[in-house]
Amino acid sequence: MLQRSRCALHLAGCAAGLLICGSAHAQSNVTLFGLIDGGLLYTNKTLNATTGGNAGKQFSMIDGGSSYSHFGILGTEDLGGGLKAKFKLESGFSIANGELAHCNGNLFGCEAWVSLDSQYGEVKAGLQFSPFFLALYASDPRHMSFFGSGGVNLVDNFLGTSIFSASSVSYTSPELWGLQASLLYSFGGNPGNFQAGRQYSASVKYEYAGLMINAAIFDGNSGSANPTPTPSNLSAEGRTIGAALKFGSLTAKASFVNYRVAGSFNNNVYGGGLAWYVTPTLDLDGGVWVTSDRNNTANHSLLAALGASYFLSKRTTFYAQVASANNHGGMNTGLSVNGALFGTHGTTMGATVGIRHSF
Template identity: 60%
Template sequence: MVKTEWFAKRNIAVGVTMVLFAGVAHAQSNVTLYGLLDSGLLYTSKTLNSATGQNAGKQFSLIDSGSAPSQFGLQGTEDLGGGLKAEFKLESGISVANGGFGISNGNLFGRQAYVGLKSDLGEVKAGLQLSPFFLAAYRLDPRGMSTFGSSAIIYVDSVAATGVFNSNAVSYTSPVIYGFQGSVMYALGGEAGNFAAGRQYSADLHYDNGTLLIDAAFYNGNSGGTGQTPIPTTVDFFGRMLGASYKFGSLTVKASFASYKVSGSFSSNVYGGGADYYITPTIDVNGGVWYTTDRNDSSNHSVLGAVGGQYLLSRQTSVYAQVGIVNNHGKMDTGLSIDGALYGTTGTTVGTVVGIRHLF
């Protein structure tokens, strides 16, 4: 009887302690579930036959991620006191079209999976993450790196997911100082006895005063290492990027230069520019043009152009329509859409996509 009573009192004490700790944790930390679902109807006047390299004819299909990558994730922070916070993010690409993995490195939580610390001195993250080079490309794209008709097509066409999703990476991002902010990232290849295999590093420095943005970044990555994924993320390449943007009220104009020197493939220069304009708070239109040329053989070149519009039905839901055209010469195979038309054929291809996007 005494023993039973002691256990009852002990369980009550433990329960009260757990409730108290749960209350403290709830007050100091938070976890958020978020996501984006995007699906569209794609039409292209030509389609690449991957077996023959020739035109397979017109296509009309439902695709995932017609304007932005479908995804879901968990992110959270914990206040450690003194201005220091712990953070984490787990983000997975999904396909609305078939329920499988979407735009990612091909793994569960293959978009981002990291833990970190953040304070007034900057931010440190460890794990799978986006490179400073890719984030610079995103900032300098007038179409927000749409998955249709933007610099994202040229990026993925050149190096797949390398530099987008970096495994085994450690990064530091500085605080903003007089408009300047810098980022560095180092990804370890992890191969015993060969530190160079799979090693990747990247850096970015940009200035942003709210009106003018100037951005410069580079990326250097080796093939191999232990970070192999279903979607290639260790293509051997050296990348550079330089660009600027300027805001005139609701209008933002952008221009950029990028270089992709890929081992065993093209050494491409990409010149791009365009504009984004909010006609009203709920109607956004944008357009861009990119000229890509192979420095080793100028007969290999392409021109990609696209315009698009988005109408916000609510804070979470929008509908969109986009039209693009690409012209390939020589061995260049630039496409129009990451899903369904990543690679194109010689000559001119016209395409369009209409769809719906929902945030949660």
Template identity: 55%
Template sequence: MEAARTAGWLVVAAAATVSGMAQAQGSVTLYGVVDAGFQYVSRTANAQGQNAGRTFAMTDGGAGPSVFGLRGAEDLGGGLKAIFGLESGISLANGGFNNSNGNFFGRQAWVGLTGPFGSVKAGEQFSPFFLTLFDSDPRGFSSFGSGIVPYGDNVFLTGAVNARAVSYSSPKIAGFEGSVLFAPGGVAGDFQAGRQWGASLKYDNGTVMVNAAVYDGNPDGQPTPVPTGVAFWGRTLGFAYRFQSLTVKASFVNYKVAGAFNSNVYGGGVDYTGFAQFDLNGGVWYTSDRNDTSNHSLMGAAGVNYLLSKRTTLYGQFAVVNNHGAMNTGFSVSMPQILTGVSGTTFGANLGIRHVF
């Protein structure tokens, strides 16, 4: 399933080094992440949704996508700056594209302005809805066993990467900030085809965070190699509480997909960073189809990250999924065989290494 190539869409650590030319200009940053590992799942789904047996394979992006990108800024004076961003997904398995919507810079390709008023961007970019979901996820949208899995399972790429979009993000005022995005879409004879819009609002005082977002997307109108025009209405409400080294998060998401599930997803979990070189995290996600509550699933996942350095991490993850009725929640967006699952209980695990540059 091409939807597996969504693979984490947002999990890009911003730590970066600057190339020699970038250092001289002081305005361009080259950054990236490389991630690979091995993954085991006790049962996988075939084309008919039936159990095809266990799988063990190398996985590209076991914890998050492998990417590289460029970000730049030019000071225009008076607090105003011109900014741009270009980002591509890559596959460590074969050196080709992955997690990149089938295009060279299929993750991000935008230009804009930023200043005291906030930021305006034009081009391909993540939606406020998707960024809000990332903010509420206790496992940082890990490609394996996190809130990104029901996202990809329900709505493909829609709402993650938005082509031909314009967005505005406000400055932070008294802990509040907001964003809006509009992508007009349109094809010959149908100006509404592929139209997408989203909005978000967040309050964060450093200890308590509350966020909310909505998204609406029409079908068609997005002629990219990987379609991003699944029609759906989305809404979410999230919460986080930080106490020293412990962060607790919870969220509610609704994916109302035209002609398919109307899924409510309830998620929550913790992240603990109190050990010198370890990060421990875990979460649970319960999905229920509002059209038929006999369709439901429960996914639980836990992970441990061992920091070899500030840039290099070894990780291990374990997850269990139980599906009932027609629900087919899987494990990971990094492998097409396990984005969707089969009825009953399935477990899986992965081990890998991740480097940020």
């Protein structure tokens, strides 16, 4: 009986030793993160969805005056030899009523992926942002603000398509001599049609001494085995080329984007602008985006916006933004992803003020 007890103690000690060794070898950490953004929106015109005319002025509280409110969990484990396992779960929500919002409408509808990252690049599987969207973000002078930015044009044309790619596998190369490339394939498939909902995207980026040049493509089929509350599976094609040049605290950006939806429209968007850190606590930016319908040049619009962000602390920012959208023909460019995504004929003016806190 005594011998059995000694054996049991010895085995328990070995197991504890293995656990301690394993913990020492595989360093891991899990981080809770998030951002909360709320603002007030005013527009002097609002699109009447029934008649297409002006429904009058609007003054409202919106969730996400500049960024989408979200929270998530990010985890990393060091597997040794330069190899890391990573995961991310991210959910969008509305501070106005607490419901799920912004992303594709599901609980973790922004991102939900696992990856292996090494000196040879990163392989990622799950719901993730497409290389096309990330390229658009990198070349937008207003950081894809929810109000008066290239993000308004993206959502106006594609809704959630090309932003959230479900059932995807991607590879991002390491940066070599300033070059980095990304490839993504999203598995669609319905019974009898494995190409339904299939998406692919690719991008290439070059950075050196303050200069950034990128290009990206997106191609997606309609239909999906993974339907979402916010449509993210239009039959659509996207092409973009962009550039950024940094001079100290001033950054200039420009881009060209083509949005094409099968059986609908084919729009070119030309954008550009400046971002300037006046002081470490004050950031000013502005941009202009011209949209032209290649199928009918009488349909065109001009969106212009200015924004100011004052950093009350490292995590809390007060912001104010003004914008104008001028629509001709059948074009309906709006001012804001939330509350004023689509605009009416003629000129619409608007403004937002709000506060953003990250954790």
